[in-house]
Amino acid sequence: MNIEFHCHILPEFDDGSENIEMSLEMLRRERAQGIDRVILTSHFYRQREEPDHFLRRRQKAYDALCAAIAEDGGEFPELKLGAEVAMTKELLYEDLKQLCIRGTRTLLLELPFAPMGSWFRDVEAIIHQNTVKVVLAHVERFRACLDKKSFRKVMELPVTKQINTTSLYDDGFFKKRELLKMIENDEVHILGSDAHNLTDRPVNWDKAFKVLTDKGMKDKIRIMMRNAEKIT
Numbered sequence: 001m002n003i004e005f006h007c008h009i010l011p012e013f014d015d016g017s018e019n020i021e022m023s024l025e026m027l028r029r030e031r032a033q034g035i036d037r038v039i040l041t042s043h044f045y046r047q048r049e050e051p052d053h054f055l056r057r058r059q060k061a062y063d064a065l066c067a068a069i070a071e072d073g074g075e076f077p078e079l080k081l082g083a084e085v086a087m088t089k090e091l092l093y094e095d096l097k098q099l100c101i102r103g104t105r106t107l108l109l110e111l112p113f114a115p116m117g118s119w120f121r122d123v124e125a126i127i128h129q130n131t132v133k134v135v136l137a138h139v140e141r142f143r144a145c146l147d148k149k150s151f152r153k154v155m156e157l158p159v160t161k162q163i164n165t166t167s168l169y170d171d172g173f174f175k176k177r178e179l180l181k182m183i184e185n186d187e188v189h190i191l192g193s194d195a196h197n198l199t200d201r202p203v204n205w206d207k208a209f210k211v212l213t214d215k216g217m218k219d220k221i222r223i224m225m226r227n228a229e230k231i232t
């Protein structure tokens with residue numbers, strides 16, 4: 001089973017899909033590119049919103065999307081609610097289980113786009129609390145704001161690490177060669193498109209699958225999809 005682990009497809013919710021039509025088209029593309037299950041990981045920022053408010057708002061957007069899918073009558077991937085939870089100190093005192101992918105104890109956590117600081121100890125504390133299983137969102141992107149030693153410390157955290165499909169063909173965030181080596185060494189574990197729209201941040205599994213297939217790493221696609229399936 002192929003899993004989309006990270007995307008912003010819920011309509012009118014965050015900086016992702018702008019409306020229901022866009023959400024439906026994004027989901028059609030997910031399916032056309034071989035995705036069976038989509039985890040809807042809308043942004044959650046604790047400093048801007050109470051969890052209760054976020055969860056109510058998310059349910060509303062999800063219900064609207066499900067109604068549109070039913071009306072469309074076409075074939076769509078299975079959907080599951082989740083969140084991309086931005087790391088802040090306040091998370092140490094929250095019930096993180098409610099922010100996990102529904103029906104799991106898996107929390108997609110986004111580190112701050114900032115140099116190494118006290119946030120790292122807070123991330124370690126959340127991991128040690130062990131109330132949820134942390135998956136670090138698009139871990140490769142933090143190579144751009146962390147020095148080599150700090151990035152290594154992040155990579156050594158004993159958690160699952162998700163990477164963005166875009167990074168496999170776009171050198172903007174990370175040198176492709178280094179990323180392929182990390183996949184080869186099983187240092188990163190799950191793929192997500194982090195799709196936000198139909199244009200500059202689209203569903204792009206085709207391109208990513210081609211890169212990995214051309215590099216003879218089809219088995220790694222299977223392994224990463226299986227990793228995602230196990231925890232969703």
Ligand SMILES: [Fe+2]
Binds near residue numbers: 006007008084194
């Ligand atoms: Fe994201």
